[in-house]
Amino acid sequence: MNNEDKSRSDDYAALIAGVQRGDPQALSEIFERYFSQLVAYAQRRMVHNPMGGDGEGAAASAMRSFIRCATLGRFCHLQSREDLVRMLLKIVVRKAIKYSKRDAVYRHVSNLTDSDSSNRLADEKLFPTPDVAQQALIVQETLELLLTRLRNDILRSIVLMQLEGYATPHIAQSLDISTRSVRYNLKQIRQTMKSITEPDDDD
Amino acid sequence: MIEFDDSTDGEVWRQFESAWKRGKRPCLWDAVSEVNPAIRTDLAAEFAMIELEWRWRLDISDEPRTAAHFIQLLSPLSLQPEHFVSMLEHEFIVRSQWGDAPTIDQMLDGLPAQNQLRDILQVGLNENFPIHCRLRSDESNELDENEDDNEQVFPLNIHTQFKQSVKIESAETDAELQRHGLTTTCVLFSTTPEAKNVVFLELQRLSINRLNLYARSQEPICLLDGRLLNVDVETPASLTSQLRIGDHFLKFHRHF
Numbered sequence: 020m021n022n023e024d025k026s027r028s029d030d031y032a033a034l035i036a037g038v039q040r041g042d043p044q045a046l047s048e049i050f051e052r053y054f055s056q057l058v059a060y061a062q063r064r065m066v067h068n069p070m071g072g073d074g075e076g077a078a079a080s081a082m083r084s085f086i087r088c089a090t091l092g093r094f095c096h097l098q099s100r101e102d103l104v105r106m107l108l109k110i111v112v113r114k115a116i117k118y119s120k121r122d123a124v125y126r127h128v129s130n131l132t133d134s135d136s137s138n139r140l141a142d143e144k145l146f147p148t149p150d151v152a153q154q155a156l157i158v159q160e161t162l163e164l165l166l167t168r169l170r171n172d173i174l175r176s177i178v179l180m181q182l183e184g185y186a187t188p189h190i191a192q193s194l195d196i197s198t199r200s201v202r203y204n205l206k207q208i209r210q211t212m213k214s215i216t217e218p219d220d221d222d
Numbered sequence: 223m224i225e226f227d228d229s230t231d232g233e234v235w236r237q238f239e240s241a242w243k244r245g246k247r248p249c250l251w252d253a254v255s256e257v258n259p260a261i262r263t264d265l266a267a268e269f270a271m272i273e274l275e276w277r278w279r280l281d282i283s284d285e286p287r288t289a290a291h292f293i294q295l296l297s298p299l300s301l302q303p304e305h306f307v308s309m310l311e312h313e314f315i316v317r318s319q320w321g322d323a324p325t326i327d328q329m330l331d332g333l334p335a336q337n338q339l340r341d342i343l344q345v346g347l348n349e350n351f352p353i354h355c356r357l358r359s360d361e362s363n364e365l366d367e368n369e370d371d372n373e374q375v376f377p378l379n380i381h382t383q384f385k386q387s388v389k390i391e392s393a394e395t396d397a398e399l400q401r402h403g404l405t406t407t408c409v410l411f412s413t414t415p416e417a418k419n420v421v422f423l424e425l426q427r428l429s430i431n432r433l434n435l436y437a438r439s440q441e442p443i444c445l446l447d448g449r450l451l452n453v454d455v456e457t458p459a460s461l462t463s464q465l466r467i468g469d470h471f472l473k474f475h476r477h478f
Binding site: 186187188192195196197198199200203 | 232235239242243268271272275276312315316318319349350351352
């Protein structure tokens with residue numbers, strides 16, 4: 020490690036220690052260093068949004084959550100720059116999904132109020148609308164996030180089998196567990212899903 | 223019932239389930255003895271259902287495996303009405319999947335509050351063992367309900383999934399279906415304005431693989447395994463029965 024590398028490493032160690040303490044100066048520095056990158060990252064995640072996507076709003080919301088959690092001392096586990104970046108990206112992905120959903124709802128309502136054209140309904144029936152594509156993307160991203168968060172293969176298998184339309188006894192037979200355990204695991208899955216989709220306080 | 227904490231109660235749950243899977247027959251009372259007293263009754267009820275299920279799945283017929291047995295076993299605990307209902311429904315689902323496939327009537331024999339329990343068991347049957355109906359022509363070309371040509375060939379709409387809502391355009395038809403919907407779980411009806419009877423065939427699920435059929439009009443002619451269905455006469459059938467309606471066949475598909 021040369022001097023420049025060592026200096027940068029020390030710099031990050033001090034920054035992370037500051038985040039762990041919830042130090043306002045360290046959090047301000049995090050904002051300065053990462054906010055524009057988070058905006059760009061959120062924007063890329065929302066690229067399929069027909070309205071362009073509110074990447075800045077999602078990144079700002081992510082920063083608010085990050086700062087709030089740091090102030091509450093929830094980032095004691097962060098050890099390295101990689102941990103820090105991973106945490107920031109994780110938060111911003113969640114926010115991008117939530118902001119995408121919010122925008123999809125907004126479009127839906129505005130479409131209803133502007134529906135004078137008699138061709139509109141026919142067009143929507145014939146071609147996939149941006150809303151449909153947007154919704155599909157949201158579902159896909161939410162599912163990916165859910166599968167990442169679930170802690171074991173049994174839970175992930177149950178999610179996928181449910182999506183394929185299998186009923187509980189069939190899932191129980193396939194996974195060699197009882198139907199009550201399938202139901203028990205479904206409760207855990209719903210709780211995880213809730214933590215992904217429910218808006219945070221700052222939203 | 224209350225929610226269990228996955229970190230602590232979940233581990234007890236996994237150990238109990240795992241032991242049963244290996245056929246070790248763990249003692250239910252031992253399993254719940256160490257858990258928080260606030261959740262002991264609920265957890266004991268869950269473990270009773272797990273034990274009941276594995277006794278059927280492992281074909282342990284030398285020990286009792288009914289909800290009534292486990293309700294008696296857990297009588298020292300203060301079981302709530304929802305525990306009784308859950309256990310009864312669970313026994314029905316387990317026996318349907320891994321046992322002797324009883325009918326709803328057999329499950330309800332001798333029990334109080336049969337109307338409410340019947341509704342619960344019917345919902346359980348339809349949710350856990352859904353059936354789809356498909357109408358096929360003589361040439362075995364599957365009809366697509368959305369194609370106008372097929373509607374002209376055979377003007378029939380089918381409530382294709384039991385206990386699911388169906389889109390009804392006509393208010394009269396809707397009212398007629400509501401009337402029949404109180405007693406049945408699947409109805410076939412005509413969409414032609416000149417049809418004398420809107421509803422002409424009702425199907426009622428009895429168990430995982432058995433049905434009762436009720437023809438409600440002379441036209442179109444309905445044949446079950448080659449025999450004419452008499453109007454308003456209850457006729458038992460199975461999912462493998464061949465049901466002919468006019469020039470078409472109604473096929474049942476289990477989707478598990």
